[in-house]
Amino acid sequence: MRYISTRGEAAPRGFEDVLLAGLAEDGGLFVPETWPTLTPSEWHALRGLPFAELSARILHRFTGDALGFDELHAMTRDAYASFRHPAVVPLVQLGPRDFALELFHGPTLAFKDVALQLLGRLFDHVLAKRGERITIVGATSGDTGSAAIEACRDRASVDIVILHPEGRTSEVQRRQMTTVMSPNVANLAIQGSFDDCQDMVKAMFVDAPFRTDMRLAAVNSINWARIAAQIPYYVAAALALGAPEREVAVSVPTGNFGNVLAAWAAKRMGLPISHFIVASNRNDILTRFLTANDMSARPVEPSLSPSMDIQVSSNFERLLFELLGRDPRATARMMQDFRATGRMPVPDAAWRQASAAFTGFALSDEDTLAEIRHWHERADYLADPHTAIGLAAARAHAPADASIPVITAATAHPAKFPDAVQQATGFRPPLPPALADLYDRPERFSVLPNDLAAAQGFVRAHTLRNAA
Numbered sequence: 001m002r003y004i005s006t007r008g009e010a011a012p013r014g015f016e017d018v019l020l021a022g023l024a025e026d027g028g029l030f031v032p033e034t035w036p037t038l039t040p041s042e043w044h045a046l047r048g049l050p051f052a053e054l055s056a057r058i059l060h061r062f063t064g065d066a067l068g069f070d071e072l073h074a075m076t077r078d079a080y081a082s083f084r085h086p087a088v089v090p091l092v093q094l095g096p097r098d099f100a101l102e103l104f105h106g107p108t109l110a111f112k113d114v115a116l117q118l119l120g121r122l123f124d125h126v127l128a129k130r131g132e133r134i135t136i137v138g139a140t141s142g143d144t145g146s147a148a149i150e151a152c153r154d155r156a157s158v159d160i161v162i163l164h165p166e167g168r169t170s171e172v173q174r175r176q177m178t179t180v181m182s183p184n185v186a187n188l189a190i191q192g193s194f195d196d197c198q199d200m201v202k203a204m205f206v207d208a209p210f211r212t213d214m215r216l217a218a219v220n221s222i223n224w225a226r227i228a229a230q231i232p233y234y235v236a237a238a239l240a241l242g243a244p245e246r247e248v249a250v251s252v253p254t255g256n257f258g259n260v261l262a263a264w265a266a267k268r269m270g271l272p273i274s275h276f277i278v279a280s281n282r283n284d285i286l287t288r289f290l291t292a293n294d295m296s297a298r299p300v301e302p303s304l305s306p307s308m309d310i311q312v313s314s315n316f317e318r319l320l321f322e323l324l325g326r327d328p329r330a331t332a333r334m335m336q337d338f339r340a341t342g343r344m345p346v347p348d349a350a351w352r353q354a355s356a357a358f359t360g361f362a363l364s365d366e367d368t369l370a371e372i373r374h375w376h377e378r379a380d381y382l383a384d385p386h387t388a389i390g391l392a393a394a395r396a397h398a399p400a401d402a403s404i405p406v407i408t409a410a411t412a413h414p415a416k417f418p419d420a421v422q423q424a425t426g427f428r429p430p431l432p433p434a435l436a437d438l439y440d441r442p443e444r445f446s447v448l449p450n451d452l453a454a455a456q457g458f459v460r461a462h463t464l465r466n467a468a
């Protein structure tokens with residue numbers, strides 16, 4: 001299995017190199033050279049397997065010979081042993097055809113743990129084999145940061161620096177990152193938006209000397225391994241509902257487009273997903289694109305679902321590459337124009353293809369609160385604001401064929417956003433016991449302006465200090 005860059009100027013390479021590279025040197029994202037597909041009997045063989053085994057079987061299709069199945073299975077078993085639910089990613093029925101795929105039972109209470117608990121172990125495995133060290137630089141709007149820190153803290157071969165937008169995460173999210181005192185972990189609060197943080201991280205990756213000197217690696221969903229590790233839960237849910245014989249639809253609260261892209265990748269592998277519903281908050285660039293081919297970035301606006309306060313969705317590039325018939329030159333040109341102008345006129349044929357497969361939906365804060373209240377009153381179900389947006393989108397855009405179930409990705413635990421949940425329901429969800437003293441723990445982070453040189457200086461100092 002080899003991977004190519006969406007922009008065509010980076011050498012193709014295998015899974016381990018892609019894992020360590022993160023972003024391709026040409027600024028593009030790695031994608032599989034060809035998509036692996038499963039036959040109906042291969043899908044059947046996965047039905048009912050423990051999640052760790054199913055996950056290893058799917059991932060093995062993407063690692064090729066780089067990793068043996070047994071090694072991979074040992075890692076998935078270990079990664080998911082700490083999840084608080086025995087099913088790891090339980091599917092909860094909320095209505096006749098409405099299901100919540102709960103992805104928040106990992107250590108930091110969001111879907112990011114599913115991939116990042118595994119990535120931490122993959123990094124260790126590959127670095128130990130190669131005798132190398134890396135510095136991870138990541139951007140977060142709240143959840144990737146804590147999940148990555150939890151997965152990488154105290155690992156001998158890894159330093160990690162996470163950039164978050166100052167004051168724009170929930171307090172629980174910030175504290176989950178800034179109360180970790182491990183010497184290999186550092187947090188930067190950037191005076192800007194998540195998009196600014198993500199731009200800085202990408203700029204560090206395309207600064208070749210800096211990238212090489214620091215041995216940079218990525219934990220964001222620009223890293224293909226993140227996407228690959230998010231595919232298995234869609235497989236598990238669809239098989240549980242009758243796939244491959246029965247079609248399913250998915251509704252995914254969306255920011256960087258990684259989680260919904262993982263579902264789309266499952267479809268490319270042959271899983272019968274008939275509809276993709278892309279749910280966002282008032283930062284609705286994807287909805288504007290899907291409904292009116294208006295891909296134009298606006299300033300990021302804070303909302304009650306801060307993890308989705310994103311305008312420039314990294315993984316859209318992977319979809320664009322496919323929509324353009326895998327033409328790397330056209331992809332590179334369009335991405336560069338988007339960067340320069342903030343607008344991306346997508347050719348009509350490509351847009352029609354996208355809008356036939358994906359339906360966009362955006363929800364205001366007020367309606368998000370109403371949706372949390374609706375599920376609490378109707379099904380005694382507590383949804384966090386991100387999940388609520390996914391559930392609202394599923395209700396608005398469920399396929400006309402009522403035999404198709406709709407799986408909504410429940411991406412965060414309600415206790416991560418207690419203020420919004422309390423405002424909607426009057427009930428303040430408590431943190432699980434492992435995090436019960438979170439508000440009493442001391443915090444450590446540095447604040448920097450939205451300035452690339454300053455952030456690079458910080459990353460360099462952190463790396464050198466730990467190497468000494």
Ligand SMILES: Cc1ncc(COP(=O)(O)O)c(C=O)c1O
Nearest residue numbers: 143254255256257258259307411
């Ligand atoms: C709770 C939550 N829901 C949804 C999203 C959006 O996911 P994605 O960026 O993969 O589209 C995020 C952040 O990425 C998140 O943290």
Ligand SMILES: N[C@@H](CCOP(=O)(O)O)C(=O)O
Nearest residue numbers: 140141142143144220221307
């Ligand atoms: N919502 C994310 C933003 C980063 O997304 P990623 O999937 O690319 O890591 C977050 O919570 O940090």
